[in-house]
Amino acid sequence: MDRMPFVPVRKHKPSSTPPTSPGPCFPRSPALAGAAGGSFLSPLGSSTAHNRLPPAADPFAPPATSPALLSPPTAAPRIRAKLTPSAAPRRKALPGAERADVPGHHSPVKVRPAASSPMLGAPNGAGAPAGGFGAFPKVTSASLAQAQHEWGVDAAATGMQSLQLSERRVVNGGKGGGRDNVLVCVRVRPPAAKLTSAAPQGVDELAWQVDERSGKLQQHAGGPEYTFDSIVTASRNEAVYAEAGQDLVLAAMEGFDAVIFAYGQTASGKTYVLSGNEANPGIIPQAVSDIFSYIRDHPEKEFLLRASYLEIYNETLKDLLDPTAGPVKVRQDEQKRFFVHPLREEVVTTEAQVAALLRRGAENRHVGQTDFNERSSRSHSVFQMTIESRDDPSFAPAGSVFTSPPSTPRRPGAIQTPNTPRLAPGTDGVVRMSRLSLIDLAGSEQATSQMERRSEGAFINKSLLTLEKVIASLTSEAKQKPHVPYRDSKLTQILQPSLSGDARVAVIATMNPSPAAIEETKSTLKFAQRVKKVVLKAVQHEVVDDKALITKYRSHIAMLEAQLRATLAAPPGTPSQADLVADHSRQQKQADRVHDLERQVEEFRSLFLTSQNIEKRRLSALPPRPVSPVKMTRSSSPSGSDSTLQERLLDLEDELSVVREERDSLSDRVAQLEAERLAAAETSTDARLAELTKENQELLVIARNADVEGELKRQERKFERTLERYKVYQEGLEATLEQERKRVAQFERFILQHLASQTDLLAGRRRSSAAHLPTSASVTGFAPLLAESPDLDAISPDFVELDDLQFSQAGRETIKRSGSRLLL
């Protein structure tokens, strides 16, 4: 399957109605599905089928395959713009999306598709209107029976008797005169009691009487009757899409700008109808699905699609695909048309890609809880798809052989496949460029209990009020056309190019049928009534210069191919023994260059969508189909043995499919090799990176070590110097100490001598006093005497005459510090 589950933009409680089938990504309406083998036939190509009123019992029963689908697609109407000199891009659109609009109310490019077109539906028959929006016939939607079944509402009891018809007539089918009005479809939400399982299962009182057949609506209590293009009460979103979406999507595919917006009070179902949920896909997923189906069904064209997604919150624009980018602004070009810049646009090639993009954008949207809606959109969101297309000159109608010569010479031996470039440089045709805008407006609300919600509400209401004023001015019947205040809000600035005339516009007015919401519903209906009067003159946009992205990409591919040719044509290396290595590396470089150019060409080509590659993408998701024995037999039988042209064609088709398979397997091989090459490159890059990191770390360590060493050395030197200083100091101290020691010893000696002499003297005196010994007795033997004398301790230093002693200053101080009484 090429469809991935579609995740809705907003979270909704699953519809009370079980889906008719499990919800694939962007599931098609069962009404849109083809009959054969579940395969899908373009809903756009089979609009006839949609117009058939489905059986009452099963309003979404698959229609029979339209034979028109099998007709050669060349029968499609070819529409060419007759561009005047002033048809150069009149408005500067989004970056890379310049467009040439055709001025004038009677535009030569405003073409009504032929009713007999196989793409556009059946010949004008019952219910197939002509002209205006009706040029693309309307389809029926769900019946009252379904609505009643879904809502569990007794129509008689609720005053909705008029809904009891199983078929609805096409409302407001045709408008002539080259002018269209805005298409307005009212979508009536189920009553609250049916939305929440928590709510009592009683029947909500309904304030409105709805007649889906005539598109009329009136309050039970009386009051004005409102008439719209269509009214849908069914829960299934397919019904709304059929009424107000599909025609516009088709128009967009044909080169018309188209805008669909949902308007209504908060919680009335705007997001539900636009985005829906997996079980009940909304307008956006259905539109995307149809866009891809249209491409599948138009092999004569090639397409380039891109998408953008932005929101307006509190009058500030935010690019939902690139929310961190700088401020997004609305600017005006020289034609005074507003455009948004800068805005990220992404080229998309599959539905799954678009679904992913929508999911990404939705995650960045502002939502909050209000008194009325658990997840209320607090912003207006604008999802846009830009569609570029052009005729494929190399297209050969179904059944014919692929005969066009390739525009790019291939390398010898390269397999020529139908995927070779389709357009040679210089043969580019006119490009159609259009934009489909799907806008989910924030809900208007009268009052809310929360502060933040209140300020948001003020912005929301202001922009909606400005929208109303703009609509009022546009529909004014005053002779002098009033000023249209587009400028007063971002929303109206963005809508200006569409509302001012050259786009197709549909408004889905959503309403809550409860009496509690009557005032808001009335104001929604009044708005819808007014907007219906806006007259449009939609024009088909064609671009003849190279402003279209499709042309730019094609030119780029041509340039790359030229480079590729030049690289391939480069003379082969002249190997010489001496220069063998250099030559080898040159050849390697050349091969890499070729590979790179081929990859680039392939990458750019893959952005283009054709019925062929879209189908290939879809099939590549399926398991490979074995070649049937019949085919093998036929392809191996000698050519010419089948004489009929039919047989020959079948053979050729088989050959073609073999070549395609071969091509596919080669592409796969290329992809595999590329992946291997990238992996190898990555591995070697990783290895080199690791090496460099290691080296770097080592260098860092070395650098740091170098530093540490330096630091250590510095410290060491410092320590050494300090040590030296200390050594000197120590030496000084030691010298001083030595000196002091000497002095002390000297002093001791002196004292001892002094004591000895005193002792001697004393002893002499004693002797002389005792035996009259002479006082000149020798002091020899003083020491033993000193040691032995018990009286020595009693010798008082007081006897020493300090003044007589030879002390140094230091010695004196030492003695002083010792507290000796010598100095006292």
Ligand SMILES: Nc1ncnc2c1ncn2[C@@H]1O[C@H](COP(=O)(O)OP(=O)(O)OP(=O)(O)O)[C@@H](O)[C@H]1O
């Ligand atoms: N037709 C419907 N069928 C079933 N459920 C619906 C339908 N319309 C709305 N709902 C439910 O009603 C609730 C509110 O719907 P939704 O969020 O779409 O309203 P809203 O108009 O977008 O509100 P807001 O302006 O606050 O964003 C949702 O839970 C949604 O599922």
